[in-house]
Amino acid sequence: MSLDTRIGPEPTLSPPSGSGSRRLKRAVSAVFWFCLTLALTFLGLLAITFFIGRIIPIDPVLAVVGDRASAQTYEAARVAMGLDRPLPVQFLSYVGDILTGNFGTSVSTGRPVLSDLGRVFPATLEMATLGIIIGVALGVPMGVIAASRQGSFVDQGIRVLGLLGYSVPAFWLGLVGLALFYAHLRWVGGPGRLDIFYDGLVPYVTGIMLIDSLLAGDFDVFRNAIWHLVLPASVLGFFSLAYIARMTRSFMLDQLSQEFVTTARVKGVPERVVIWRHAFYPIRIQLITVIALSYAGLLEGSVMIETVFSWPGIGNYLTSALLNADMNAVLGATLVIGAVFILINKISDVLYRVLDPRAR
Amino acid sequence: MSAPLLELENLRVSFPTAHGRVEVVKGISFTLGRERLGIVGESGSGKSMTGRSILKLIRSPGKVTADRMTFDGVDLLGQSERQMRAIRGARISMVMQDPKFSLNPVMTVGDQIAEALRFHARLSKGERKARVLSMLEAVRIDDPERVSRLYPHEVSGGMGQRIMIAMMLIPEPDLLIADEPTSALDVSVQSQVLDIIDDLIRTKGMGLIFISHDLNLVSRYCDRILVMNSGRVVEECAASELADASHPYTRGLLAAMPRLDETREELPVLDRASWGGT
Amino acid sequence: MASARNWLLADSPSSRLQANLGRTYRISAALLRNPLTVIGAIIILVLVVTALFAPWIAPYSATGQNLSNRLLPPGAEHWMGTDELGRDIFSRVIYGSQITLTIVLLVAVIAAPLGLLIGAVSGYFGGWVDRLLMGVTDIFLSLPKLILALAFVAALGPGINNAIIAIAITTWPAYARIARAETLTFRNSEFISALQLQGASAARVIVRHILPLCTSSMIIRVTLDMAGIILTAAGLGFLGLGAQPPLPEWGAMISRGRAFILDQWWVATMPGIAIIVVSLGFCFLGDGLRDVLDPKQGDKY
Numbered sequence: 001m002s003l004d005t006r007i008g009p010e011p012t013l014s015p016p017s018g019s020g021s022r023r024l025k026r027a028v029s030a031v032f033w034f035c036l037t038l039a040l041t042f043l044g045l046l047a048i049t050f051f052i053g054r055i056i057p058i059d060p061v062l063a064v065v066g067d068r069a070s071a072q073t074y075e076a077a078r079v080a081m082g083l084d085r086p087l088p089v090q091f092l093s094y095v096g097d098i099l100t101g102n103f104g105t106s107v108s109t110g111r112p113v114l115s116d117l118g119r120v121f122p123a124t125l126e127m128a129t130l131g132i133i134i135g136v137a138l139g140v141p142m143g144v145i146a147a148s149r150q151g152s153f154v155d156q157g158i159r160v161l162g163l164l165g166y167s168v169p170a171f172w173l174g175l176v177g178l179a180l181f182y183a184h185l186r187w188v189g190g191p192g193r194l195d196i197f198y199d200g201l202v203p204y205v206t207g208i209m210l211i212d213s214l215l216a217g218d219f220d221v222f223r224n225a226i227w228h229l230v231l232p233a234s235v236l237g238f239f240s241l242a243y244i245a246r247m248t249r250s251f252m253l254d255q256l257s258q259e260f261v262t263t264a265r266v267k268g269v270p271e272r273v274v275i276w277r278h279a280f281y282p283i284r285i286q287l288i289t290v291i292a293l294s295y296a297g298l299l300e301g302s303v304m305i306e307t308v309f310s311w312p313g314i315g316n317y318l319t320s321a322l323l324n325a326d327m328n329a330v331l332g333a334t335l336v337i338g339a340v341f342i343l344i345n346k347i348s349d350v351l352y353r354v355l356d357p358r359a360r
Numbered sequence: 361m362s363a364p365l366l367e368l369e370n371l372r373v374s375f376p377t378a379h380g381r382v383e384v385v386k387g388i389s390f391t392l393g394r395e396r397l398g399i400v401g402e403s404g405s406g407k408s409m410t411g412r413s414i415l416k417l418i419r420s421p422g423k424v425t426a427d428r429m430t431f432d433g434v435d436l437l438g439q440s441e442r443q444m445r446a447i448r449g450a451r452i453s454m455v456m457q458d459p460k461f462s463l464n465p466v467m468t469v470g471d472q473i474a475e476a477l478r479f480h481a482r483l484s485k486g487e488r489k490a491r492v493l494s495m496l497e498a499v500r501i502d503d504p505e506r507v508s509r510l511y512p513h514e515v516s517g518g519m520g521q522r523i524m525i526a527m528m529l530i531p532e533p534d535l536l537i538a539d540e541p542t543s544a545l546d547v548s549v550q551s552q553v554l555d556i557i558d559d560l561i562r563t564k565g566m567g568l569i570f571i572s573h574d575l576n577l578v579s580r581y582c583d584r585i586l587v588m589n590s591g592r593v594v595e596e597c598a599a600s601e602l603a604d605a606s607h608p609y610t611r612g613l614l615a616a617m618p619r620l621d622e623t624r625e626e627l628p629v630l631d632r633a634s635w636g637g638t
Numbered sequence: 639m640a641s642a643r644n645w646l647l648a649d650s651p652s653s654r655l656q657a658n659l660g661r662t663y664r665i666s667a668a669l670l671r672n673p674l675t676v677i678g679a680i681i682i683l684v685l686v687v688t689a690l691f692a693p694w695i696a697p698y699s700a701t702g703q704n705l706s707n708r709l710l711p712p713g714a715e716h717w718m719g720t721d722e723l724g725r726d727i728f729s730r731v732i733y734g735s736q737i738t739l740t741i742v743l744l745v746a747v748i749a750a751p752l753g754l755l756i757g758a759v760s761g762y763f764g765g766w767v768d769r770l771l772m773g774v775t776d777i778f779l780s781l782p783k784l785i786l787a788l789a790f791v792a793a794l795g796p797g798i799n800n801a802i803i804a805i806a807i808t809t810w811p812a813y814a815r816i817a818r819a820e821t822l823t824f825r826n827s828e829f830i831s832a833l834q835l836q837g838a839s840a841a842r843v844i845v846r847h848i849l850p851l852c853t854s855s856m857i858i859r860v861t862l863d864m865a866g867i868i869l870t871a872a873g874l875g876f877l878g879l880g881a882q883p884p885l886p887e888w889g890a891m892i893s894r895g896r897a898f899i900l901d902q903w904w905v906a907t908m909p910g911i912a913i914i915v916v917s918l919g920f921c922f923l924g925d926g927l928r929d930v931l932d933p934k935q936g937d938k939y
Contacts, residue, residue: 040773040777041776041777041780044773044774044777045777045781047777048777048778048781048786049789052789052790052792052793053793156674159674160674163918163921163922163925164914164918166865166866166869166917166921167865167869167913167914167917167918167921168910168913168914168917169869169872169873169876169889169892169910169913169914170869170873171873171876171892172872172892172906172907172910172913172914175892175895175896175899175906175910176899176903176906176907176910178899178900179899179900179903179906179907183899183900296782297782299782300782300783300784300785303784303785303788304784304873304876307876307877308896318785318788319788319877322788322791322792322877322879323877323878325792327792327793330788330789330792331789333785334785334786334788334789337782337785338781338782338785338786341780341781341782341785342780342781345780346780
């Protein structure tokens, strides 16, 4: 046992960093594969909407010309719609249409579907963004608290709250919220984005009312917009809160059972630091993925909420198109929501791989 | 032997199962001075639970009871969680089994070692850093400046365990519990790590509880040995007298140990019936 | 009593019967220990009993109108009040349980076996079969379920049957993923090779040996999915795309109550509470089942 025998650093200490060109090549191929799977998924989405729009209806021509049309009109419409061509050709021309931004014309608004969608999308974005902010601000701390007091009353309560997020119909919660907070308590504004007399006071710039009103310097409109936004956004936020709290709790439980958390306790580190610095810090990347998925999920949730709150967003557009049997608008909205959903999904996937120091 | 550092009397640890509460430590007692005590036993004998219950790290629903559990005159069972934090790390500390799992993967080595000091001593950032570097040097790491900036997955197992030791000894505790500190390591670095622990313990005059399943290692690095089996101490003797152990379990363990100079065809299997063990 | 318990909990059972009974005992004991699971099981039991005996339980008819009793608040006569046509809401909620249970069962009966079969075939054969089937599955999985169901119903036309088909179309991919993952874990195991050596056909191996092994994880997943299926069905009903009036479907009832929400809150609120209670029941039960049968899975699904 001699004091002087120093043990030098082992060779594994500094991993070979690899030559620059090889790393570049790997990055390029990763980007290529990402784009390819993304393109294939989009193509799949197009195939599904094509299938829904052209194949399921027993006779799409009849839907357009009506059942009183003569055989000639019928045949002319059939050729005009390209339905006399073989299916693969029809699909290719459909893909071409979509890629060039031709989503068809909406029967109910009389405008091109794409421009309709561009007009309504900011309203949905505004609501979903506030919703996710509420969901993260409350859901993450709740999940952490539940995990750090596993089995306690607080934990059980948060667990039930999380399960309520899977059990409460969004449209019902919106209705009850309106009855309670708008009709009885008068705490929030009613349906719509603004009270009627504020309508059209600020010019359309971004389509996001909170930003547009600030740009116009009109604080009355800004206040009124928040007043109307807060309830639908809170209802949406509740659903993301439930999901985020549940996932945070599960990640935290996983971390708290790790040996290095015990190590921190052995060192005499206060429990608050053990929880936030040792257990929470490593899961922040997983949480980003969860938050992204939840954000995408809110797009889906907004369909019901917007219908209840007469919120002029993409969800409301979709449901009113559904009721008017406006197939172009239905498929266009489905396509856009689906595409955003897929994009957020894939990006959060990549983000996870890029950000985690252990995966690099 | 000086005044006892740690006194345990009738320590019991139990966990609930489908069959009701099961005791994994069934009433063990010992005292420890500033000496090196080895606790040996097979897995499941309750030796690790003994180590963790001294630090009160058994989480609910596990339960620890004892007639007496004092450390340096302080009744550990009566300490609140806050009071225990002042003892953990600063006065009693523990080296754990596998650095792959026991080091925080997303904190640099230097930060993790410095953290052990942070809550026990009022030092400036610069002083802390100097202490970390000299501690890394004390566990024979050559380039402490660089190593302190690495993440745990960038160092080898042996170095990871030396970092663990540095982290646990930097607040200069009076008692170190080493729970299987080398069983996850390559045989070639085991003795290096143990030599470092041994060396630091002796120079600082600390107490050591060395928990292991390896009779050989324990008898080499300890003054006194407790042999545990299914939650009980079955044998207590000086390390030098291990060869004269009387309990059939210890004899069985000794007999099952391979030696370099032997000619046996087969190693004997423990005959558990002889002492009524599990 | 104690000896029976010991016999059931024996570490080394001496017969297959003892092992099976012991397993059943252990699982049910573990399920009973969690109060939420017990509550969930009771809720589902009540749902089934209510649906089966609706005509005997409901005090009034689900469709009988009585315009002189319009929009009465909840009281002794009408526990949940009456709607705009004077129908007893409590009776409608009771009869509505039949529709909910039918939807849930039919979706499960269509989607679970379909997903199971696709996943098992995909996992068993591997290669291009696997790539093709999983490619399709992944595309469906990456789409929002409700939107997809809406689009399908829009094309198929409103109605309860089409709603069931649309929901089933959006649910099977998750089951296919699970079945494939399960199949992969034992595709190369000894007993499968033994069967193949005996000359068992692929169809026989999949149907007789692989599918039964996937059932426990499938039951958990289906139970957990039930709440989502109920919510989607209610959502379709709310939008007027699911069950059509005068059927007392809970979502459609909420939709009708929407017009009166500010003054006659009970018309929309009561069916909503029924949806929440039943969905929560499935969640509690599914959660408990997963904790006991598949503890490794944790909260991640």
